[in-house]
Amino acid sequence: MRLTVERGAFLKSLNHVQSVVERRNTIPILSNVLIDAQKDRLSLMATDLDIEIVESLEAEISRPGATTVSAHRLYDVVRKLPEGSQAQLDANGAEGHLRLNAGRSKFQLTCLPREDFPAMTAGNLPHHFGIDAADLRRLIDKTRFAISTEETRYYLNGVYLHAFKGKDQALLRAVATDGHRLARFEIPLPEGAAEMPGVIVPRKAVQELRKLLDDATGPIEVAVSDTKIRFAFGSVILTSKLIDGTFPDYQRVIPSGNDKILDVNASDLAEAVDRVATISAEKTRAVKLNLERDRLTLSVVNPEAGSANEELPVDYGAEPLEIGFNARYLLDILQQLDGSEAKFLLADAGSPTVVRDAGEGADLSTLYVLMPMRV
Amino acid sequence: MSGFCRDCLAPASPGARRCAACGSPRLLFHEEMDALAIAHLDCDAFYASVEKRDDPALAHRPVIIGGGRRGVVSTACYVARTYGVRSAMPMFKALKACPDAVVIKPNMAKYRDVSRAIRTRMQALTPLVETLSLDEAFLDLSGTDRLHGQCPARVLARLAKEIERDIGITVSIGLSYNKFLAKVASDLRKPRGFAVIGRKEARDFLRERPISTIFGVGKVTGGKLSARGYQTLGQLQDADDKTLLRDLGPSGPHMAALARGQDARRVTPHAPAKSVSAETTFEYDLAKHAELEPVLWRLCERVSARAKLAGIGGQIVTLKLKDRQFHTETRRHTSERPTQLAGEIFKVAHALLVSRAEGMPYRLIGVGISGLSPADACDQPDLLDKDEGRAARAERAIDKLRERFGDAIIAKGRSFKQT
Numbered sequence: 036m037r038l039t040v041e042r043g044a045f046l047k048s049l050n051h052v053q054s055v056v057e058r059r060n061t062i063p064i065l066s067n068v069l070i071d072a073q074k075d076r077l078s079l080m081a082t083d084l085d086i087e088i089v090e091s092l093e094a095e096i097s098r099p100g101a102t103t104v105s106a107h108r109l110y111d112v113v114r115k116l117p118e119g120s121q122a123q124l125d126a127n128g129a130e131g132h133l134r135l136n137a138g139r140s141k142f143q144l145t146c147l148p149r150e151d152f153p154a155m156t157a158g159n160l161p162h163h164f165g166i167d168a169a170d171l172r173r174l175i176d177k178t179r180f181a182i183s184t185e186e187t188r189y190y191l192n193g194v195y196l197h198a199f200k201g202k203d204q205a206l207l208r209a210v211a212t213d214g215h216r217l218a219r220f221e222i223p224l225p226e227g228a229a230e231m232p233g234v235i236v237p238r239k240a241v242q243e244l245r246k247l248l249d250d251a252t253g254p255i256e257v258a259v260s261d262t263k264i265r266f267a268f269g270s271v272i273l274t275s276k277l278i279d280g281t282f283p284d285y286q287r288v289i290p291s292g293n294d295k296i297l298d299v300n301a302s303d304l305a306e307a308v309d310r311v312a313t314i315s316a317e318k319t320r321a322v323k324l325n326l327e328r329d330r331l332t333l334s335v336v337n338p339e340a341g342s343a344n345e346e347l348p349v350d351y352g353a354e355p356l357e358i359g360f361n362a363r364y365l366l367d368i369l370q371q372l373d374g375s376e377a378k379f380l381l382a383d384a385g386s387p388t389v390v391r392d393a394g395e396g397a398d399l400s401t402l403y404v405l406m407p408m409r410v
Numbered sequence: 411m412s413g414f415c416r417d418c419l420a421p422a423s424p425g426a427r428r429c430a431a432c433g434s435p436r437l438l439f440h441e442e443m444d445a446l447a448i449a450h451l452d453c454d455a456f457y458a459s460v461e462k463r464d465d466p467a468l469a470h471r472p473v474i475i476g477g478g479r480r481g482v483v484s485t486a487c488y489v490a491r492t493y494g495v496r497s498a499m500p501m502f503k504a505l506k507a508c509p510d511a512v513v514i515k516p517n518m519a520k521y522r523d524v525s526r527a528i529r530t531r532m533q534a535l536t537p538l539v540e541t542l543s544l545d546e547a548f549l550d551l552s553g554t555d556r557l558h559g560q561c562p563a564r565v566l567a568r569l570a571k572e573i574e575r576d577i578g579i580t581v582s583i584g585l586s587y588n589k590f591l592a593k594v595a596s597d598l599r600k601p602r603g604f605a606v607i608g609r610k611e612a613r614d615f616l617r618e619r620p621i622s623t624i625f626g627v628g629k630v631t632g633g634k635l636s637a638r639g640y641q642t643l644g645q646l647q648d649a650d651d652k653t654l655l656r657d658l659g660p661s662g663p664h665m666a667a668l669a670r671g672q673d674a675r676r677v678t679p680h681a682p683a684k685s686v687s688a689e690t691t692f693e694y695d696l697a698k699h700a701e702l703e704p705v706l707w708r709l710c711e712r713v714s715a716r717a718k719l720a721g722i723g724g725q726i727v728t729l730k731l732k733d734r735q736f737h738t739e740t741r742r743h744t745s746e747r748p749t750q751l752a753g754e755i756f757k758v759a760h761a762l763l764v765s766r767a768e769g770m771p772y773r774l775i776g777v778g779i780s781g782l783s784p785a786d787a788c789d790q791p792d793l794l795d796k797d798e799g800r801a802a803r804a805e806r807a808i809d810k811l812r813e814r815f816g817d818a819i820i821a822k823g824r825s826f827k828q829t
Binding site for chain 1: 786787790793
């Protein structure tokens with residue numbers, strides 16, 4: 036294999052693929068990136084056996100071939116090359132080295148044979164649909180904060196993506212929950228997605244995908260089977276295994292009869308919660324909401340640190356209510372709202388509370404459920 | 411050189427063999443006596459002493475406190491010790507050495523009461539009492555001379571005397587200028603001992619002592635140390651920090667400081683607990699999960715009861731198993747939410763248990779929680795909990811029943827052996 040590639044493009048692509056490689060690997064080949072030069076395309080591939088990212092870029096290829104080298108090391112080397120330089124890569128299978136020359140710098144990187152590199156057999160991905168990059172970004176951004184890290188509930192360690200028949204129209208829904216809070220976001224169902232199975236996309240795949248989406252525009256092709264999902268856009272393809280489990284019946288935990296309604300300025304509330312929570316105990320982060328007619332009092336009492344109080348004018352007409360929440364979870368949700376207002380639908384101090392985006396600029400496709408705390 | 415009689419507390423003149431006032435030979439002399447204030451109080455054969463106190467017929471018989479045929483000796487009285495019985499010795503070995511021994515199952519509730527009575531007396535002397543277990547504690551009596559009208563040594567001698575008179579068990583006291591030496595001293599003249607180690611003699615005194623004198627250096631660390639040529643504290647004293655760091659790692663300089671008689675640790679009352687755990691050794695090795703489960707459940711209940719009492723819960727559940735070869739393995743799981751409920755602890759511990767292949771015979775099982783949080787951070791309601799907290803409410807109802815009518819009033823089916 037012999038090729039010349041422009042440093043900037045090479046670095047960008049390497050950056051995309053190397054991030055899937057775990058820092059600590061017991062299997063050496065998984066630390067490596069596969070460099071495959073065919074015709075006039077150079078393709079880079081990295082995997083952790085659950086996720087595989089492939090990216091192709093233009094290069095001047097004088098002798099086709101393939102090899103694998105340490106992904107993080109190659110990335111660091113290329114990152115430190117002078118801007119605008121050209122990197123020449125040269126490997127002949129016999130040597131066990133990849134020579135990388137750029138200007139006056141010369142590197143010899145240890146290789147492992149390409150035959151050892153595990154390829155993910157994607158199998159047949161029968162369901163195809165296209166989704167706009169901006170929509171996919173929002174599906175992720177609005178829900179991923181609620182993904183559980185609890186290993187015993189592995190089926191919550193991802194975003195549940197599924198087709199849903201809404202009242203007026205068919206929807207594509209993303210749902211994540213950790214038992215403390217639940218986040219749901221929906222968009223009109225893209226064509227071709229109606230028959231897709233409900234799938235749980237693991238957290239790491241969600242994070243990697245989100246990184247790749249940073250500079251993506253236009254439609255993204257999604258292909259799904261029962262066990263895998265693939266996102267293809269531009270020159271990048273991300274394939275991930277799905278979580279093999281059943282996502283709980285989340286509809287059951289979304290209350291529909293909550294009739295105490297609180298309307299409050301979202302950023303005022305977020306700031307106030309953040310302020311009073313400074314006093315709260317590290318482990319509990321409990322903040323108490325005391326609701327009276329058109330008045331909300333936030334309070335925190337921590338025997339070790341002291342107490343805090345803040346009053347906010349709100350729109351509330353139901354009977355008085357005292358309810359506790361974890362300040363961090365409350366803030367997570369408030370930060371996701373696009374509108375100027377937050378609408379809380381409450382029942383009582385022990386029942387799930389619904390939070391909706393409201394006011395100017397509100398995105399009504401979001402819905403959050405927050406479990407109160409005993410305080 | 412100042413001195414006094416430990417029986418009547420009358421001053422004694424140096425060189426005297428018996429107290430001029432009461433004729434007792436228990437005289438105590440030390441040059442630095444008036445200047446030392448850190449003490450370690452250790453009850454003599456505590457559990458056995460309590461049992462002997464309550465049954466005078468046992469007074470001159472060998473008594474072993476411990477559980478069952480397969481258990482280990484938790485305490486051997488001084489009579490039993492003359493036969494070579496030691497604590498932590500497997501019971502069958504102890505009975506081989508001393509077939510006439512009276513074996514008594516521990517009555518922890520009683521020992522706790524006695525321990526509390528002793529602690530109350532210590533706390534009357536200084537707020538700085540750090541209890542290490544039911545039967546030992548550190549006391550810092552610095553600055554109490556004016557309050558008590560006498561030096562700490564005398565205060566302690568009187569304490570020992572009163573514990574013996576009023577509570578009916580004997581204690582040994584070590585007095586020095588830091589915790590390490592106080593603990594070493596309390597062990598010197600057991601039982602009914604009182605030993606003093608002063609600043610002047612500390613280093614020389616420690617020189618010839620084995621490295622196992624340092625608390626926490628047992629077989630394993632001791633083996634490592636002697637493999638590197640450290641057998642006595644003197645060898646640690648002589649080594650420089652660089653060598654120690656190289657040979658023994660970060661704990662090397664710390665151990666050497668102790669060996670030189672330097673210990674900056676303070677006596678801290680109620681150091682908060684870091685974990686709550688319970689374990690049990692079986693009568694016969696158990697291999698089947700179905701046999702282990704009821705035992706595990708009862709342990710979880712015990713841990714849970716103690717956690718609830720202390721108002722804490724834990725995020726990490728640890729399962730401990732010891733096999734026939736006395737090899738101990740522990741497995742732990744960290745959950746997102748801390749718990750103090752027996753049901754939740756059991757769920758995790760049971761999952762850890764069944765993740766082990768069935769069929770390996772174990773002699774001991776234990777369970778514990780750590781990563782502790784206050785009770786109000788524990789067991790917060792969960793959106794996805796299908797039974798909506800019913801299990802938790804049931805457990806709390808059981809707790810209430812037990813509080814009123816005793817532990818035996820109600821039990822879960824899973825605490826019984828399956829037949």
